[in-house]
Amino acid sequence: MSNNSVVNITNLLKQFPVGGDYFTALSDINLNLENAEFMGLVGPSGSGKTTLLNIIGGLDSPTKGNVNVLGMELGSSSHNERANLRKTKMGFIFQSYNLLPVYTVFENVELPLILNKVETQERNRLVTQAVDWVGLSDKIDSRPAQLSGGECQRTAIARAIVHKPTLILADEPTANLDAENSHHIMNIMVRLNKELDTSFIFATHDEKIMAYLRRIIHLEDGQIVKDEHFDNPKSGKN
Amino acid sequence: MLKFVLKGILRDRSRSLFPIIVVSLIVALVIFNRGFLVGTMNGMFRDTAVISSGHVKIMTHAYQEESQLLPNDLALMNVDEIVEILHVVYPDYFWSPKISFAGLLDLPDEHGETKSQGPVMVYGIDFLSSESRQFELWELEKRIVSGQMIQNPNDALVGAKLAEKLGLSLGDRVTYIGTTMNNAFATFNFTVVGTFNLGMGPLDKQMMLVDIEGARVALDMEDAASEILGFKHDLYYDDDASVMMRNQFNATHLDTTDIFRSSMIALRDANQMGTMIDLVDWSVFIILGIFLLIAMIVLWNMGIMSGLRRYGEMGIRLAMGETKGQVYRSLILESVIIGTIGTIIGTLIGLPLTYYVQEVGIDYSAAFENLNTTTMIMSTVFYTQVTPDLYYIGIIPGVLATVFGTMLAGRAIYKREMAQLFKELET
Ligand SMILES: Nc1ncnc2c1ncn2[C@@H]1O[C@H](COP(=O)(O)OP(=O)(O)O)[C@@H](O)[C@H]1O
Ligand SMILES: [Mg+2]
Numbered sequence: 033m034s035n036n037s038v039v040n041i042t043n044l045l046k047q048f049p050v051g052g053d054y055f056t057a058l059s060d061i062n063l064n065l066e067n068a069e070f071m072g073l074v075g076p077s078g079s080g081k082t083t084l085l086n087i088i089g090g091l092d093s094p095t096k097g098n099v100n101v102l103g104m105e106l107g108s109s110s111h112n113e114r115a116n117l118r119k120t121k122m123g124f125i126f127q128s129y130n131l132l133p134v135y136t137v138f139e140n141v142e143l144p145l146i147l148n149k150v151e152t153q154e155r156n157r158l159v160t161q162a163v164d165w166v167g168l169s170d171k172i173d174s175r176p177a178q179l180s181g182g183e184c185q186r187t188a189i190a191r192a193i194v195h196k197p198t199l200i201l202a203d204e205p206t207a208n209l210d211a212e213n214s215h216h217i218m219n220i221m222v223r224l225n226k227e228l229d230t231s232f233i234f235a236t237h238d239e240k241i242m243a244y245l246r247r248i249i250h251l252e253d254g255q256i257v258k259d260e261h262f263d264n265p266k267s268g269k270n
Numbered sequence: 271m272l273k274f275v276l277k278g279i280l281r282d283r284s285r286s287l288f289p290i291i292v293v294s295l296i297v298a299l300v301i302f303n304r305g306f307l308v309g310t311m312n313g314m315f316r317d318t319a320v321i322s323s324g325h326v327k328i329m330t331h332a333y334q335e336e337s338q339l340l341p342n343d344l345a346l347m348n349v350d351e352i353v354e355i356l357h358v359v360y361p362d363y364f365w366s367p368k369i370s371f372a373g374l375l376d377l378p379d380e381h382g383e384t385k386s387q388g389p390v391m392v393y394g395i396d397f398l399s400s401e402s403r404q405f406e407l408w409e410l411e412k413r414i415v416s417g418q419m420i421q422n423p424n425d426a427l428v429g430a431k432l433a434e435k436l437g438l439s440l441g442d443r444v445t446y447i448g449t450t451m452n453n454a455f456a457t458f459n460f461t462v463v464g465t466f467n468l469g470m471g472p473l474d475k476q477m478m479l480v481d482i483e484g485a486r487v488a489l490d491m492e493d494a495a496s497e498i499l500g501f502k503h504d505l506y507y508d509d510d511a512s513v514m515m516r517n518q519f520n521a522t523h524l525d526t527t528d529i530f531r532s533s534m535i536a537l538r539d540a541n542q543m544g545t546m547i548d549l550v551d552w553s554v555f556i557i558l559g560i561f562l563l564i565a566m567i568v569l570w571n572m573g574i575m576s577g578l579r580r581y582g583e584m585g586i587r588l589a590m591g592e593t594k595g596q597v598y599r600s601l602i603l604e605s606v607i608i609g610t611i612g613t614i615i616g617t618l619i620g621l622p623l624t625y626y627v628q629e630v631g632i633d634y635s636a637a638f639e640n641l642n643t644t645t646m647i648m649s650t651v652f653y654t655q656v657t658p659d660l661y662y663i664g665i666i667p668g669v670l671a672t673v674f675g676t677m678l679a680g681r682a683i684y685k686r687e688m689a690q691l692f693k694e695l696e697t
Contacts, residue, residue, distance in 0.1 A: 111593060111594065112595075115592065119591020124586075126589075132278070133282075134281040134282045135277065139274075139277070143590060144590050144591070191590075
């Protein structure tokens with residue numbers, strides 16, 4: 033495991049209790065992710081992409097194996113330590129945008145900063161910057177209900193990046209978007225990756241996303257079947 | 271974070287409006303209920319005290335044994351002297367003798383022939399002595415419906431319904447026919463100077479009020495009385511004090527060979543009053559307990575419902591790095607805010623309502639019209655009473671129930687796997 037390692041997983045096994053039995057969702061997962069990677073977990077529905085992403089994010093716990101994320105050994109960490117890691121160093125983007133409906137774009141994006149106890153002035157600066165990044169400055173005071181699907185997902189991206197995390201986990205971020213919006217948000221994320229060295233892990237089966245990735249890990253029935261690295265003209269060299 | 275939570279509550283009607291309405295209603299109900307119960311009970315105690323039992327009363331032991339029969343041959347003697355002693359020994363109370371008797375009331379025509387006649391129940395009350403507070407106690411100012419107050423020992427106030435039944439008019443001479451204290455035949459003429467309506471069905475139909483001096487002459491009861499009623503100067507019934515006084519008094523009148531020894535009873539010893547008094551003491555717990563339970567169940571369900579709707583929000587907040595404890599606490603904070611607002615609004619509704627009914631009353635006389643048989647002395651107009659505890663009592667169902675309800679509902683956050691919260695928002 034190198035010093036640059038963002039995620040390091042060895043011999044991961046994940047089983048869910050089903051009835052009196054176990055369902056094995058992930059097995060024999062070994063994986064190392066360097067800083068500033070732009071990587072995708074790709075596989076058919078039910079192959080375990082979300083489960084792996086949740087384990088990396090500390091939202092779900094492994095049955096066996098070691099998972100080290102940003103220097104923290106998740107298996108031996110407490111609920112609060114993992115929460116703190118998410119709060120300070122991670123960002124999440126989901127398929128459904130999960131904006132809080134009663135809050136404006138500004139307030140939704142502001143929440144991670146409130147949780148990180150950033151003071152008001154700095155908060156305003158960072159929120160304005162993040163919203164500008166995703167091109168929503170003119171909608172900053174709108175509520176989610178007044179936004180299109182693409183605008184909602186851009187808001188969710190702004191919320192995921194506002195506190196400048198080291199690692200962003202994105203689960204099917206384009207699944208509810210049309211082609212134009214999908215490319216738009218992928219370009220935003222490529223830019224983030226290049227300018228801030230933010231690492232990205234996508235879970236996807238969307239060809240449009242794959243076209244941007246520099247590394248693809250293929251999952252089938254909970255196992256890694258292929259790990260591809262390549263230069264990608266759309267997202268710059270690896 | 272508080273600001274963030276407040277914004278959420280204010281903007282999300284389903285999170286604030288409905289719970290606040292529910293809490294307000296429950297709080298208002300609790301306040302009104304409590305005020306109503308205390309008011310009606312205290313009203314009943316007051317009426318019972320004035321009409322029948324005093325806060326405490328003294329009679330002979332023998333009279334007490336058969337008091338239902340109004341056995342005036344067993345009445346107290348040397349009443350002036352007893353009253354004088356009582357005033358000295360119990361200075362917190364004032365003492366007033368009373369004679370209760372029954373008989374026939376006869377209205378003669380100009381030839382002395384009976385025009386109408388009916389049974390009557392008469393109270394001889396000390397209205398005319400200089401220190402008497404009986405006029406005030408009986409609230410005759412508002413209860414005399416025609417004519418005027420008793421001025422002379424042979425003046426009489428007649429229940430309005432009785433007067434109607436017998437066809438009495440003001441100024442009529444009516445003859446009481448009955449027996450004297452010594453069981454001799456008695457007739458005595460009273461002058462009807464007014465009619466009254468106590469708002470108590472059975473009493474208004476057969477009662478007459480006279481001054482005790484008139485009654486003494488009529489029944490040949492010089493310096494005697496059926497009972498001596500004691501009232502606390504501030505007119506509030508203090509159950510503990512009365513019971514203590516009764517025990518102490520009876521302990522000093524233990525000569526069991528003397529059936530004419532004085533004997534004291536407290537208001538609580540009068541017909542079923544003890545149960546009522548205990549009920550009032552318990553009522554606050556009973557009412558609060560019931561409403562607390564209802565409120566908690568309603569709010570718990572509401573918490574579950576809004577919680578289900580908000581698993582997405584909780585999931586996203588957990589993903590953003592809030593701990594389960596923080597999410598849970600912010601839900602509790604929300605419920606405290608909602609409970610407090612609801613309590614304030616509910617109190618602002620419940621208190622004035624209770625105050626209004628305290629001043630105006632609710633008239634049930636139509637409903638009680640035919641309940642002649644009731645033995646309890648009970649007004650047909652109910653008044654609530656605003657007591658100091660009504661100002662803060664709403665906090666218990668308002669804030670506590672809201673918080674407990676939310677705590678119950680919020681346990682779901684802990685019970686669920688975090689990833690599960692996301693699954694539910696992915697769909
Ligand atoms: N909490 C759970 N309990 C039981 N089985 C689960 C649970 N979560 C996921 N699974 C199963 O694990 C497998 C992988 O699921 P998931 O990681 O969501 O797949 P993907 O994201 O690749 O579509 C699926 O077969 C799913 O049914
Ligand atoms: Mg999935």
